[in-house]
């Protein structure tokens with residue numbers, strides 16, 4: 521019976537059909553999705569922190585309004601994704617508890633500090649750019665609620681990348697000092713951005729199953745290559761230099777060759793030893809704890825309002 | 839569903855008493871039906887409307903919002919899909935293409 525269900529499921533998914541919340545699905549499929557979607561949600565939420573750092577210090581009112589809108593979008597992305605994840609039978613509070621206890625992971629990129637305003641440019645351009653590259657194929661993911669959430673997210677992301685590139689463009693065309701600031705931000709964010717696509721294909725054990733289930737469409741290395749190919753000309757346009765001496769156009773493959781990624785750094789950061797891991801988690805936990813009274817008050821208010829409505833209903837009925 | 843995990847020490851007890859889940863439906867503009875867009879948590883219906891405004895209509899995607907407590911929705915079961923929908927399968931005469939008419943009959 522179970523075997524029949526599984527065969528039917530595999531064939532169904534392979535035929536590009538969608539799975540919806542109440543449909544039968546293998547346990548491993550559900551678990552993979554819960555892990556991936558919740559990690560994705562956590563990344564959106566923690567991802568607000570590096571940029572939130574610059575809202576009060578944006579160089580103009582216009583930039584401030586843009587940055588606030590972008591950060592608010594990221595909160596929205598987190599909420600779409602938690603909502604999608606809950607359709608798999610998990611409770612949002614449990615997911616958040618897993619983030620706060622350190623059990624759940626989020627994208628390692630958000631454990632790097634934002635040292636200058638130029639980092640807002642580099643993040644929008646590179647980090648949101650890499651996120652888009654990862655997210656666009658997910659719009660066709662086999663799990664309906666995840667795919668639909670991704671469609672919303674992708675619609676909103678393109679402004680994120682464009683505003684970041686525009687910050688870089690303005691700085692790169694500014695004073696010598698501003699240009700140096702843009703170059704410095706690029707130097708610091710380039711390699712961590714390449715790591716956003718995850719470990720190399722020969723060291724990515726779950727990829728094959730995710731591909732078979734149509735959760736994943738392209739391998740980590742394929743997406744990374746696509747990102748490099750797209751970004752190199754953009755850096756040239758900015759007049760900035762990518763911090764990789766091995767970066768060269770390969771006439772034969774029609775792609776850019778690039779240098780070795782320091783995977784030991786990736787491992788270090790993902791396992792909790794990046795420059796800001798501790799600070800990020802502490803900020804999230806404090807936000808949760810300090811917001812407890814708001815949640816309690818809203819709950820009490822809702823109960824009072826309901827009681828008042830009930831009482832009014834009873835009088836009317838009497 | 840994964841087993842419940844003990845919360846880290848610094849979580850207050852009230853956090854386990856979470857706000858209920860609301861399903862959100864948005865009418866994108868007058869003349870169209872409300873469409874399901876996702877869900878969110880809120881203490882009550884009023885708050886659910888306010889939250890839905892911020893979460894799902896940041897770019898004027900909506901002209902009207904419905905919020906429905908998720909546990910008030912009764913859904914057909916996927917296991918009964920065949921039972922429910924197959925009876926319509928052999929009633930091809932419900933579709934206009936079932937009827938072959940002479941070419942001279944236009945616009946029918």
Ligand SMILES: [Fe+2]
Pocket residue numbers: 564593594597651673677
């Ligand atoms: Fe996002």
Ligand SMILES: [Fe+2]
Pocket residue numbers: 594648651677680
């Ligand atoms: Fe973004």
